[in-house]
Amino acid sequence: MGIRWVLPPPLPPALPPVALGALFPSLSVSEEPLTFSQCKSMARGPASSVFRFYASKKNVSRIRVLLCNQYLTSFGQHERLVTQNLSPSPLSEVPNRPFFTSLVDLNRQGLLSRRENYLGSDAFDVKPFSSVVEDGDEDLNENSERSKVLVDSVSEFDADVGNAVENGVNDKDSRIFDEKCGVGENCDSTMVELEKGAGNGESYVHVAYRDPVELYRELRNAEKAAKQRRSDWESLREIFSLLGKSGWASDQALAIYIGRAFFPTAVAKFRNFFFKKCSADLAKYLVSLGPSDGAVKFLFPIFVEFCLEEFPDEIKQFRGMVSSADLTKPHTWFPFARAMRRKIIYHCGPTNSGKTYNALQSFMEAKKGIYCSPLRLLAMEVFDKVNALGVYCSLLTGQEKKFVPFSNHVACTVEMASTDDMYDVAVIDEIQMMADPHRGYAWTRALLGLKADEIHLCGDPSVLNIVRKICSDTGDELCEQHYERFKPLVVEAKTLLGDLRNVRSGDCVVAFSRREIFEVKLAIEKHTEHRCCVIYGALPPETRRQQANLFNDQDNEFDVLVASDAVGMGLNLNIRRVVFYTLSKYNGDKIVPVPASQVKQIAGRAGRRGSRYPDGLTTTLHLNDLDYLIECLKQPFDDVKKIGLFPFFEQVELFAGQLPNITFCQLLEKFGENCRLDGSYFLCRHDHIKKVANMLEKVQSLSLEDRFNFCFAPVNIRDPKAMYHLLKFASAYSQSVPVNIYMGMPRGSASNDKELLDLETKHQVLSMYLWLSQHFKRDNFPYVKKAEAMATDIADLLGKSLIKANWKPEVRNPGKPKPQQKADGYERPRSLIKQYEK
Ligand SMILES: Nc1ncnc2c1ncn2[C@@H]1O[C@H](COP(=O)(O)OP(=O)(O)OP(=O)(O)O)[C@@H](O)[C@H]1O
Numbered sequence: 114m115g116i117r118w119v120l121p122p123p124l125p126p127a128l129p130p131v132a133l134g135a136l137f138p139s140l141s142v143s144e145e146p147l148t149f150s151q152c153k154s155m156a157r158g159p160a161s162s163v164f165r166f167y168a169s170k171k172n173v174s175r176i177r178v179l180l181c182n183q184y185l186t187s188f189g190q191h192e193r194l195v196t197q198n199l200s201p202s203p204l205s206e207v208p209n210r211p212f213f214t215s216l217v218d219l220n221r222q223g224l225l226s227r228r229e230n231y232l233g234s235d236a237f238d239v240k241p242f243s244s245v246v247e248d249g250d251e252d253l254n255e256n257s258e259r260s261k262v263l264v265d266s267v268s269e270f271d272a273d274v275g276n277a278v279e280n281g282v283n284d285k286d287s288r289i290f291d292e293k294c295g296v297g298e299n300c301d302s303t304m305v306e307l308e309k310g311a312g313n314g315e316s317y318v319h320v321a322y323r324d325p326v327e328l329y330r331e332l333r334n335a336e337k338a339a340k341q342r343r344s345d346w347e348s349l350r351e352i353f354s355l356l357g358k359s360g361w362a363s364d365q366a367l368a369i370y371i372g373r374a375f376f377p378t379a380v381a382k383f384r385n386f387f388f389k390k391c392s393a394d395l396a397k398y399l400v401s402l403g404p405s406d407g408a409v410k411f412l413f414p415i416f417v418e419f420c421l422e423e424f425p426d427e428i429k430q431f432r433g434m435v436s437s438a439d440l441t442k443p444h445t446w447f448p449f450a451r452a453m454r455r456k457i458i459y460h461c462g463p464t465n466s467g468k469t470y471n472a473l474q475s476f477m478e479a480k481k482g483i484y485c486s487p488l489r490l491l492a493m494e495v496f497d498k499v500n501a502l503g504v505y506c507s508l509l510t511g512q513e514k515k516f517v518p519f520s521n522h523v524a525c526t527v528e529m530a531s532t533d534d535m536y537d538v539a540v541i542d543e544i545q546m547m548a549d550p551h552r553g554y555a556w557t558r559a560l561l562g563l564k565a566d567e568i569h570l571c572g573d574p575s576v577l578n579i580v581r582k583i584c585s586d587t588g589d590e591l592c593e594q595h596y597e598r599f600k601p602l603v604v605e606a607k608t609l610l611g612d613l614r615n616v617r618s619g620d621c622v623v624a625f626s627r628r629e630i631f632e633v634k635l636a637i638e639k640h641t642e643h644r645c646c647v648i649y650g651a652l653p654p655e656t657r658r659q660q661a662n663l664f665n666d667q668d669n670e671f672d673v674l675v676a677s678d679a680v681g682m683g684l685n686l687n688i689r690r691v692v693f694y695t696l697s698k699y700n701g702d703k704i705v706p707v708p709a710s711q712v713k714q715i716a717g718r719a720g721r722r723g724s725r726y727p728d729g730l731t732t733t734l735h736l737n738d739l740d741y742l743i744e745c746l747k748q749p750f751d752d753v754k755k756i757g758l759f760p761f762f763e764q765v766e767l768f769a770g771q772l773p774n775i776t777f778c779q780l781l782e783k784f785g786e787n788c789r790l791d792g793s794y795f796l797c798r799h800d801h802i803k804k805v806a807n808m809l810e811k812v813q814s815l816s817l818e819d820r821f822n823f824c825f826a827p828v829n830i831r832d833p834k835a836m837y838h839l840l841k842f843a844s845a846y847s848q849s850v851p852v853n854i855y856m857g858m859p860r861g862s863a864s865n866d867k868e869l870l871d872l873e874t875k876h877q878v879l880s881m882y883l884w885l886s887q888h889f890k891r892d893n894f895p896y897v898k899k900a901e902a903m904a905t906d907i908a909d910l911l912g913k914s915l916i917k918a919n920w921k922p923e924v925r926n927p928g929k930p931k932p933q934q935k936a937d938g939y940e941r942p943r944s945l946i947k948q949y950e951k
Contacts, residue, residue, distance in 0.1 A: 317394035317401070325414035332390040332415070333422075339393035346388075349396060351404040352412070353384040359409050362416070370432040371420050373786065379427075383419045431787075434771040438788035440758055440796070444587045447532060447562040455589040457560075459544075459580055460571045462596025464717025465729070471594075472540045472569035476522070477504045479538035479567075485527040485559050487543040487682055490654035494685070495524040511827065512883040513901075528555045532562035539565035543682060544572035544580070545710075545753070553757020554797045561587065575710065575750040579793060599722045604746065605732035608739055609692060614640050618672040619689030619726055622734075623715055625677060625698035625707065627651065631866065631922035633694055634675045638919060644670040647915055648684070649677040651829070651873045653880070655908040660915060661686055667725070671916075678707075681714040690730035691719040696738045696745075712745035757797040758790065762821045769817055777820045778806040804830045808840055814847045822888050826881050829874075838878045842885060851895045854882055858903055863914035866922045872911050879904040 320328070341349070356362055357380040366376050402408040420428070444451065458475075460468035476482040477499060484499075486492035489510045496508040496515070505520035509529050527541065541563075547556040560568070560583065568589075570580065577593070584591040609615040613636050616622060622637070624630050627649055634645040646660040661684045664674045674680070674688065678698075696712065697704050720729025731746075733739050760768075768784050775783070781803050785796055802824040809815065809823055823846075828839050838855070845852040856878060863869035879900045886894035 317397040320394050320398035321411070326418055328395065329415045329418035329422075331392065332387065332395075335390040335392065338389055338391045339396065341391075341393070341396050345396055345400045348400045348403060349388070349391075350384075352399055352402070352408045353380065353387070355404045356380050356409050356412055356416070357384075359406075361406075362409055362413055365413060366417075366420070369417055369420060370428045370435065371424070372431045372434075375424075375427055375431065379420055379424060380416070382423065383416050386419060386423075430771065434768065434783070434787050435789060437767045437771055438760075438764070438784050440760060440764070440788050440794065441791045443557065443758055443791075443794065444561050444583065446761075450532070450562050450564050451587060453564060453566070455563075455565065455587070456567050456592060457580070457584055457589050458567060458569045458592045458594060459577060460569060460594050460596065461574050461577055463573060463598050464714060465600075465721055466596035466598050467722070468571040468596055469540075469542060472542075472571050473499070475538050475567065475569055476540050477502065479522075479536070481521040481536050482538040482540070483522070483530060483534075483536045483563070483565070484524045484540045485530045485542060485563075486524065487527060487546055488654070489526055490657055490684065491542065491682065492524045492526050493654060493658070499524065511887060512880050514887065527559050528552075530555075530559045530563065532558070532564065534564065536563070536565040538567045538569065539563045540569045540571065542571045544570040545575045546572075547576050547579070547756040548753040549757060550795075550798045551757075551801070552797070553795075554759035557756050557758055557794070573710070573713075573750050576753045576756065579753055579756055582793060598717070600720055600728050602716060602719060602729045602731055602746065604739075604743055605690065605730050606739065608732050608736045609734045611735050613637050613734065616641060616643060616673055616692065617690070618643065619687065620692050621674040621676055621680060621686065621688045621690070621718065622692045622694050623676055623678070623680065624694040627677070628922045629694060630675050630677060631918065631920070635919060635921065637673060637675070643673040645673045645675045646671045647675050647918070648680050650679040651877070652679075652911060652915075653876050653904070653908040655905070656911045656915070657684065659908075659912040663916075678711060678715060680718060681711065685721065685724075686718060687721065687724045687726055688719045688729075689726040690732065691716050692731075693733045693738060693742060695735075696733065696741050706741065707745075709745035709748045710751060712742065713748075713750075716742070716746060755793055755795045758794040759797045759799070760784065760788070762818055765821060766817060776806070776810055777817065777824075778803045778810065781806060801830050805836075805839065808836060809843050811840065812843045812847050815843060819846070819889070823885075825888075827877070827884055828881055829877060832874055832877070834874050835877050835881070839881060842882065846885075846889065846893055849893070852882070852885070852893055854879070854896050854900055854903070856903075858906065859910060862910045862917070865920050866918075869911070869914050869918065872907055872914060876904055876907045876911065879907065 357377050362380075363373055363376045366379070367373070371379050399408055399411070402411060458472075460472050462468055473484070473495065476484055484492070484495050484506075486495065489512065492508060492510055496506055499506040499522060500517065504522055505517045506522035506524055507517045507520045508515040509523055509525040511526060511529060527546075530539075539559075541556060541559050544556060544560070547553050547560065549556075560570070560580070574595075581591060583589075613622070613633060616637055622633050624633055630647055630649055634647055637643055637645055646664040648657050648660050652660070657679070660674075663669060663671045665685075665687045674686065680686070693707075693712070693715075696707050698707055699705075716731040717729070719731050720726050731742065733742050765780070765784060769780055772780060772783060781799060785799070788796055790796060805824045805826070805828065806820065809820060815823065823839070823843050826839060829835050841855060842852050856875060859868070859872060859875065863872055882894065882900045883897065883904065886897045886900070891897070
């Protein structure tokens with residue numbers, strides 16, 4: 114936002130002041146700075162009632178001019194006071210002039226100074242009267258003598274500065290001004306000010322036009338505060354309370370490195386200082402504004418001066434902290450990738466349109482390739498598929514490393530993608546996950562940092578625009594390939610009419626909680642001839658694959674799949690119809706509608722090229738939910754505006770150097786509060802990391818790096834048993850003793866839901882052990898083989914348990930809302946979408 118300069122219209126020199134006001138509507142606003150001679154002519158000219166300007170002889174272009182007009186009637190309370198004050202007005206017949214806009218613009222356009230500490234002051238939206246010149250120029254307040262002429266009325270003023278003869282004001286005053294102000298080539302600075310209404314009872318209004326730097330200096334030098342009425346003190350107290358609570362002021366204070374945490378303290382100190390020193394006029398003026406935005410904006414620049422003088426250490430510390438938490442320009446974090454000429458190919462389209470298939474063709478044809486998957490399961494699928502097609506490919510996930518001899522290809526989870534190795538072709542699957550609130554940073558890092566000549570992105574169009582922007586930042590060439598679904602998805606309007614007895618072979622019933630999944634399975638198996646496979650996130654990938662194979666295989670009775678949203682990605686499934694059991698889910702806080710993008714992704718699993726059901730159908734259990742389903746499918750893809758980012762350990766370490774005496778969890782919190790991001794990025798949510806960090810505070814001797822790494826271990830933070838094991842692993846690691854698996858093998862498959870939950874937890878703990886063994890020195894985790902064997906056995910037991918599972922599910926989280934209990938043997942939810950709408 115540039116500074117705008119107000120130029121008066123050219124005026125006939127002999128125009129009487131009464132006529133001048135009418136000319137103000139034609140004030141032009143120029144983007145160009147005024148020349149010094151223009152300023153001079155304005156100062157001498159008759160156009161305005163009040164001129165106030167500062168000039169530096171060093172650089173005329175830095176002159177700032179504020180042109181005020183005393184006849185404004187709509188420029189806030191304080192201008193009204195000015196108007197009232199100027200009675201009897203010689204110009205009372207002059208119509209109100211729309212000068213207001215120009216003046217406000219001028220106010221808002223950042224005439225505020227830019228001294229070194231005012232970094233980011235473009236964002237300021239405060240009284241622009243700070244007297245500091247731009248760009249480190251000599252501070253006029255400090256180093257130059259300023260002259261001041263006080264004149265009693267508008268016409269006299271006009272006469273003084275410009276048209277003394279024409280307006281009948283004596284030459285002597287004019288000379289005084291010239292001498293004192295030195296309006297001429299050699300003047301240091303010039304300031305002309307009007308004491309409005311002096312002597313008529315409201316003399317304080319001149320305060321509105323005073324330079325905040327000066328006001329601050331006067332306050333600082335004052336011996337003590339003027340006496341005020343009790344009610345005025347009350348009013349002032351309210352104004353300061355408003356300042357302390359003002360989000361606007363706290364945001365603006367960041368520009369001078371007064372952090373949000375320190376802001377209330379700074380305001381409290383400022384208030385104490387102010388109350389000890391304030392003059393009668395200043396207090397009266399503020400009281401006249403009352404506890405309002407106007408008062409806050411008036412006080413703010415004075416507050417800034419106070420802070421700059423009083424809190425240099427705090428400002429320096431916060432500045433250091435902010436610069437060490439600088440996450441702006443993440444594309445510059447990967448200089449090697451920036452030095453490459455990369456070609457990005459965006460395979461853009463809905464599900465089941467052949468995006469991944471085409472990208473994998475290029476991957477397999479390359480000499481050296483990397484495939485980055487959103488899930489372990491999908492990495493395993495690609496690993497199997499590619500090796501089966503004769504291309505040697507290794508597997509790398511957080512939990513396992515399967516090296517295939519002579520392989521130049523690797524299928525990995527996106528977090529494990531190496532930004533050190535060079536590749537001919539890289540594939541990043543489900544690129545829209547860049548916007549995922551928790552894991553988005555991993556996709557962003559892969560896109561920015563992979564060293565590959567060709568990078569294939571597969572995903573829906575939601576992140577296309579942001580990828581375009583990133584490519585223009587990185588200088589990579591972008592090539593877009595758009596896809597359509599092989600066969601359109603058809604919505605079945607009939608629905609299941611609320612009755613699970615209407616499921617058919619090839620259906621996938623989608624529910625959004627583990628409890629609901631087992632309820633549905635139980636109901637279907639009890640009331641129909643169908644048998645159900647289940648897939649949900651807490652199951653190990655091996656078990657999910659086993660269940661998928663069971664469902665795909667036609668030679669068995671398992672012809673219905675009951676699944677969570679985990680079915681939306683990664684598995685090749687022969688689904689005829691996707692049936693939404695509900696279209697609402699618990700988001701950890703409350704019941705919310707399932708986002709349209711997720712509904713599309715899941716519904717799109719129905720019908721798959723080359724499968725038994727190439728035509729896809731989708732519907733809902735309840736008629737009530739159908740409209741929402743249709744609405745979701747009709748909705749265009751979101752246009753994602755921001756993608757995720759998370760600091761590397763080195764960045765956190767640098768930040769930690771600024772705050773040596775706080776816990777790691779507090780450190781993460783502070784980082785979140787103070788980090789700076791470009792507009793296209795957000796800091797990924799890290800509540801789960803903080804929760805682990807909190808728990809690990811008990812483990813004393815972990816280094817910062819180890820602590821950081823432990824916090825990323827895959828653990829279900831809502832499962833106390835899993836958290837307990839993580840704590841034990843970290844404790845043993847910190848004592849440099851071999852980390853053991855303190856867990857026995859279950860005797861057999863589960864015969865109730867409690868045992869099933871136990872198997873799930875045990876597998877997660879083993880998976881965590883394997884993850885830690887990959888992310889820390891292997892020597893510290895000597896029982897990897899044992900953990901792998903146990904994990905395989907447990908996944909097997911889980912598969913067996915699921916086949917015979919016909920029990921009511923345990924409630925893992927009793928806080929969740931329960932569906933309605935029906936008398937006919939199984940629980941059915943009401944349409945939660947309808948409930949939500951109500
Ligand atoms: N040209 C092709 N020849 C044979 N089969 C194909 C071809 N293109 C795609 N397919 C098959 O179609 C199915 C869907 O393709 P693919 O997985 O590539 O779609 P997608 O758009 O990536 O979908 P999603 O986003 O759901 O993963 C797969 O089973 C794939 O093997």
